[in-house]
Amino acid sequence: MTPMFRSAAVRIASHGVAERGIQPRRFASVLTAGALALALVLGAAIPAKADKKDDLTKALIAALVVGAIAHELNDDDRPGKAHSVKRPRVPATCAISIDGAQRSVTLFSEHCLRREGFDYRLPRDCANRARIFGRDDRVYSAECLRDAGFRVTGR
Secondary structure, eight states: OOOOOSSOOOOOOOOOOOOOSOOHHHHHHHHHHHHHHHHHHHHHHSOSSOOHHHHHHHHHHHHHHHHHHHHHHTOOOOTTOOOOOSSOEEOGGGEEEEEOSSOEEEEEEHHHHHHTTOOSOOOGGGOEEEEETTEEEEEEEHHHHHHTTOEEOOO
C-alpha cells in the first residue's frame, strides 16, 4: 500500500521578507524625536524673565523631554534581539524527507508533532494516512502546513 499525497511539496529558497510601509516602532521613534525637537524649540522661545504661568509651561516641556529620553532608552529594537512571531513554528525534528527521482517531499508526522509539544490544530483536509514504524499515523506535507499558516523550517 503506497500513500498518495494530494499536494506536492516544493523547496523554495527564502531570501527573507522585506519590510514595506511604515513600521509602528519606527513611526513612534520619529514621532518622539519630533516632539523632542518641538519641545526644544518652544523651550528656547520662552523668555528668560517668566512669570508663574510660564514656569508651568517650562515644567511641562521638561517632563516631555525627560519622557522622550526615557522612551528612547527603553527601546528594545536592537539587532539580534528575538521578537515573538505570530505564526507557530513546526518542530524541524519531526521532518521526514523523502527524496525521489522526480521530486523531494517533506512530511511531518502528527504523532511526532504532538510528542514535541506542538498542540496547535492541524489542517485535516490535507492529512494523509501512513504507517510509520508499524504504527498508523497522519502525515502532513510542508507545503500544506505553510498554507495553513504555520512556519516550516527546513533542516
